[in-house]
Amino acid sequence: MSNSIPTREQDYSEWYNALVEKAGLAEHSAVRGCMVIKPYGYAIWEKMQAALDKMFKDTGHVNAYFPLLIPKSFFSKEASHVKGFAKECAIVTHYRLKTAKDGSLVVDETAKLEEELVIRPTSETIIWSSYKKWIESYRDLPLLINQWANIVRWEMRTRLFLRTAEFLWQEGHTAHATAEEAIEETKKMLDVYADFAENWLALPVFKGVKSESERFAGALDTYCIEAMMQDGKALQAGTSHFLGQNFAKAFDVQFSDKEGKRDFVWATSWGVSTRLMGALVMAHSDDQGLILPPKLAPIQVVIVPAYKDVAELSEINVVARNIQNELKNKGVSVKYDDDDTKRPGWKYAEYELKGVPIRITIGKRDIAANKLEMVRRDTKEKEVISLLGAADLVVSTLDLIQENLYKKALKFKNERTFVVDSWDDFEKKIEQGFVAAHWDGTAETEEKIKELTKATIRCIPLDQIKESGKCVLSGQPSSGRVVFARAY
Amino acid sequence: MSNSIPTREQDYSEWYNALVEKAGLAEHSAVRGCMVIKPYGYAIWEKMQAALDKMFKDTGHVNAYFPLLIPKSFFSKEASHVKGFAKECAIVTHYRLKTAKDGSLVVDETAKLEEELVIRPTSETIIWSSYKKWIESYRDLPLLINQWANIVRWEMRTRLFLRTAEFLWQEGHTAHATAEEAIEETKKMLDVYADFAENWLALPVFKGVKSESERFAGALDTYCIEAMMQDGKALQAGTSHFLGQNFAKAFDVQFSDKEGKRDFVWATSWGVSTRLMGALVMAHSDDQGLILPPKLAPIQVVIVPAYKDVAELSEINVVARNIQNELKNKGVSVKYDDDDTKRPGWKYAEYELKGVPIRITIGKRDIAANKLEMVRRDTKEKEVISLLGAADLVVSTLDLIQENLYKKALKFKNERTFVVDSWDDFEKKIEQGFVAAHWDGTAETEEKIKELTKATIRCIPLDQIKESGKCVLSGQPSSGRVVFARAY
Numbered sequence: 001m002s003n004s005i006p007t008r009e010q011d012y013s014e015w016y017n018a019l020v021e022k023a024g025l026a027e028h029s030a031v032r033g034c035m036v037i038k039p040y041g042y043a044i045w046e047k048m049q050a051a052l053d054k055m056f057k058d059t060g061h062v063n064a065y066f067p068l069l070i071p072k073s074f075f076s077k078e079a080s081h082v083k084g085f086a087k088e089c090a091i092v093t094h095y096r097l098k099t100a101k102d103g104s105l106v107v108d109e110t111a112k113l114e115e116e117l118v119i120r121p122t123s124e125t126i127i128w129s130s131y132k133k134w135i136e137s138y139r140d141l142p143l144l145i146n147q148w149a150n151i152v153r154w155e156m157r158t159r160l161f162l163r164t165a166e167f168l169w170q171e172g173h174t175a176h177a178t179a180e181e182a183i184e185e186t187k188k189m190l191d192v193y194a195d196f197a198e199n200w201l202a203l204p205v206f207k208g209v210k211s212e213s214e215r216f217a218g219a220l221d222t223y224c225i226e227a228m229m230q231d232g233k234a235l236q237a238g239t240s241h242f243l244g245q246n247f248a249k250a251f252d253v254q255f256s257d258k259e260g261k262r263d264f265v266w267a268t269s270w271g272v273s274t275r276l277m278g279a280l281v282m283a284h285s286d287d288q289g290l291i292l293p294p295k296l297a298p299i300q301v302v303i304v305p306a307y308k309d310v311a312e313l314s315e316i317n318v319v320a321r322n323i324q325n326e327l328k329n330k331g332v333s334v335k336y337d338d339d340d341t342k343r344p345g346w347k348y349a350e351y352e353l354k355g356v357p358i359r360i361t362i363g364k365r366d367i368a369a370n371k372l373e374m375v376r377r378d379t380k381e382k383e384v385i386s387l388l389g390a391a392d393l394v395v396s397t398l399d400l401i402q403e404n405l406y407k408k409a410l411k412f413k414n415e416r417t418f419v420v421d422s423w424d425d426f427e428k429k430i431e432q433g434f435v436a437a438h439w440d441g442t443a444e445t446e447e448k449i450k451e452l453t454k455a456t457i458r459c460i461p462l463d464q465i466k467e468s469g470k471c472v473l474s475g476q477p478s479s480g481r482v483v484f485a486r487a488y
Numbered sequence: 489m490s491n492s493i494p495t496r497e498q499d500y501s502e503w504y505n506a507l508v509e510k511a512g513l514a515e516h517s518a519v520r521g522c523m524v525i526k527p528y529g530y531a532i533w534e535k536m537q538a539a540l541d542k543m544f545k546d547t548g549h550v551n552a553y554f555p556l557l558i559p560k561s562f563f564s565k566e567a568s569h570v571k572g573f574a575k576e577c578a579i580v581t582h583y584r585l586k587t588a589k590d591g592s593l594v595v596d597e598t599a600k601l602e603e604e605l606v607i608r609p610t611s612e613t614i615i616w617s618s619y620k621k622w623i624e625s626y627r628d629l630p631l632l633i634n635q636w637a638n639i640v641r642w643e644m645r646t647r648l649f650l651r652t653a654e655f656l657w658q659e660g661h662t663a664h665a666t667a668e669e670a671i672e673e674t675k676k677m678l679d680v681y682a683d684f685a686e687n688w689l690a691l692p693v694f695k696g697v698k699s700e701s702e703r704f705a706g707a708l709d710t711y712c713i714e715a716m717m718q719d720g721k722a723l724q725a726g727t728s729h730f731l732g733q734n735f736a737k738a739f740d741v742q743f744s745d746k747e748g749k750r751d752f753v754w755a756t757s758w759g760v761s762t763r764l765m766g767a768l769v770m771a772h773s774d775d776q777g778l779i780l781p782p783k784l785a786p787i788q789v790v791i792v793p794a795y796k797d798v799a800e801l802s803e804i805n806v807v808a809r810n811i812q813n814e815l816k817n818k819g820v821s822v823k824y825d826d827d828d829t830k831r832p833g834w835k836y837a838e839y840e841l842k843g844v845p846i847r848i849t850i851g852k853r854d855i856a857a858n859k860l861e862m863v864r865r866d867t868k869e870k871e872v873i874s875l876l877g878a879a880d881l882v883v884s885t886l887d888l889i890q891e892n893l894y895k896k897a898l899k900f901k902n903e904r905t906f907v908v909d910s911w912d913d914f915e916k917k918i919e920q921g922f923v924a925a926h927w928d929g930t931a932e933t934e935e936k937i938k939e940l941t942k943a944t945i946r947c948i949p950l951d952q953i954k955e956s957g958k959c960v961l962s963g964q965p966s967s968g969r970v971v972f973a974r975a976y
Binding site for chain 1: 515524553554557558559560577579580581582584606614633637638653654
């Protein structure tokens with residue numbers, strides 16, 4: 001990678017920013033806080049979308065699309081929801097521009113909306129205003145809908161993928177006849193997210209529930225998956241909310257059960273966003289560039305010819321295209337880079353930067369020996385392998401890389417998660433990673449810890465062991481450990 | 489279909505509106521002019537997206553994502569572009585709400601944007617402001633990018649799918665070194681659209697170029713495909729624009745050619761939208777409901793059991809699930825509706841309304857005879873067929889239906905396109921369909937014809953025969969016929 005980019009050691013934060021731009025994932029746009037997702041980054045996002053979409057459909061959900069613009073009054077209907085989102089809304093007030101006398105383009109003040117419209121920061125309100133029309137009886141339940149959409153939250157400090165004024169996401173919104181069923185759905189979708197994180201992103205996660213102060217505005221419970229980045233900080237990678245009857249009450253959505261009794265509907269919502277792109281980069285990549293899990297890599301294998309002259313190249317072309325076709329037939333996405341204007345060394349660095357999982361180099365001498373060189377991006381191991389059976393070996397190596405990235409991340413997560421019982425230790429260990437410590441359950445202590453260390457409760461783990469202990473800060477009784485970390 | 493819906497004969501316009509809602513495709517939302525695309529409608533749109541996306545990628549394009557919000561000043565940079573879009577823009581002026589003293593939610597006037605942002609009505613300006621950073625030399629060209637996005641145009645009179653304040657679309661934006669190459673791209677993408685219309689929507693189209701007055705704001709030439717609806721009116725189904733160097737000049741995007749000479753880049757843009765959903769409904773459906781081309785039908789085959797009691801049903805279940813699996817293995821999307829709370833007659837009407845291409849009914853007697861009943865949605869033909877080989881026959885019948893819909897639409901288009909030489913005839917025939925007539929090439933005559941008949945020039949056909957003639961209205965010389973119609 002160009003030496004204008006710092007190493008992770010030098011400046012982890014700047015390493016991330018520079019890598020996202022240099023690798024062609026995304027860049028800042030002319031609009032404050034809004035990013036352009038560039039083709040290479042978008043290709044990864046498309047692969048995430050396809051995998052998630054299939055998982056949603058396999059669990060019985062269907063897609064739909066609801067309006068971008070939400071009447072301001074809808075927000076007021078759910079009290080805590082408006083508190084959570086009113087401060088970061090983009091608001092549409094007019095619907096026409098005009099040319100002023102001096103020739104400049106100005107807002108036409110005569111085209112003012114009667115009621116302002118808010119660009120969706122999340123869609124609970126507009127969706128539940130529709131559900132009111134769709135739900136009449138238990139026969140209409142459960143209603144299991146997902147939406148792929150863009151979202152705007154007027155964040156003040158933004159970073160590519162991690163926090164942007166506009167981002168892309170999916171939001172599931174489901175309606176159920178009972179609280180139990182809704183809670184089951186909330187947990188099921190958390191499991192889908194954890195499954196996706198582990199098996200696609202190669203990212204082990206903590207599954208848990210948020211403390212009250214970190215809950216989604218309008219939820220009774222917020223479940224989350226939390227992943228550890230290479231600097232030991234946490235990244236919330238997905239959330240699943242049990243909304244109780246809050247939105248059903250706000251929009252008066254009732255149903256008749258089999259006995260004709262009327263009750264409000266129970267709700268969930270759940271989402272993951274282009275933040276996952278940031279998690280992917282921060283979890284696996286190194287000082288040379290991206291390291292992509294093969295399942296999400298737009299190019300899984302690149303073949304680079306090493307040659308002296310055109311005669312050599314045309315000889316290599318035949319062999320390279322053969323293996324390219326063999327790999328394609330096995331479902332591998334493979335690029336043969338025979339661009340004659342770039343040297344092999346330049347190409348090696350470029351595909352390292354781009355995180356292509358396997359690079360194959362073919363030279364004239366390799367062909368004579370019926371060999372080729374295979375280089376793994378994750379371990380940088382070089383291996384000279386036989387042409388015969390090379391395609392099968394490449395395919396199984398892609399699986400190995402996927403597995404290795406997960407194992408490496410899991411090892412790191414385990415090594416950097418500290419069980420801590422004293423405040424001294426807490427302050428030391430929180431610099432290095434996650435801390436599992438007793439907490440007295442109060443918002444005051446939570447807030448105090450945040451002030452002292454910048455660490456927040458990432459989650460109360462779902463697999464928490466019930467054990468009596470003393471709060472790491474206050475010394476008050478606690479019934480189990482929760483996970484603290486500094487977070488993105 | 490419920491008799492609350494008029495027939496096409498009674499009220500074509502109301503038939504369309506009611507059908508879109510009753511079949512569960514879309515409905516109006518609480519926000520003026522914005523629709524909710526319901527799951528069944530969205531499932532069709534997803535199939536359209538998948539097919540188009542593959543066609544774009546097969547022709548060398550990649551996807552990316554650009555911001556929803558565009559600085560107002562960007563619009564002023566291309567003079568005709570701003571004229572075309574300034575009158576129908578949703579404008580963001582503030583970024584925060586607050587609770588007023590009386591407890592109501594109001595816009596926080598202290599959170600006013602320095603420069604207003606426009607919700608994209610199309611993305612040429614924001615995209616070309618990025619291209620300026622991406623294009624430096626001929627090596628960066630061509631740049632072939634597509635975006636799937638939502639769009640807002642503040643239309644005053646809206647109709648589900650056909651004209652809505654917010655809609656979904658794709659927009660291709662390409663950059664080229666020469667005018668010839670850009671024109672070639674413009675035409676290539678028009679061909680992709682025509683191919684998609686014919687082979688997926690089963691919709692024959694006129695391919696042509698717009699007259700100056702119907703051109704896209706900022707284009708040198710707008711190519712289009714125009715389809716005929718069952719009432720003889722035209723629906724513009726896709727457009728492809730040759731933008732010349734207009735946007736490159738507006739955003740100062742220059743490149744160096746191989747000799748180091750600097751020049752402005754040549755551009756195209758092209759798009760289709762959820763309007764295609766409207767075209768699909770209006771072109772093929774009948775008074776009983778939707779008729780969907782099998783390639784775009786979310787459910788291609790439905791199996792309905794006809795039974796007296798539970799014992800019969802469980803016998804039918806075995807046979808039905810066998811054929812369901814057989815069809816699934818052949819890639820057919822098939823639903824077995826064994827819902828015991830609904831009668832077969834109700835189900836027949838429901839799947840007719842939903843436009844499912846083939847319905848299979850299985851009763852006890854059918855099983856005894858090793859038969860089943862197959863009903864085509866397009867022709868309503870019933871056929872009793874042998875269970876043995878039924879799956880293959882269903883698959884080939886799906887192909888026949890796709891073909892038949894296209895042929896039927898083509899026959900209709902041919903019958904309702906009239907070659908006309910007198911003004912009398914023009915006025916008569918324009919009531920029934922498209923009119924191919926000589927035109928003197930002036931905007932005045934075009935405008936006059938529109939005033940007199942509401943018909944516009946849909947396109948100057950690409951296969952126009954050069955022949956001398958006299959303008960159907962003015963009698964002035966003309967070099968070929970153009971296509972007139974009333975349009976959606």
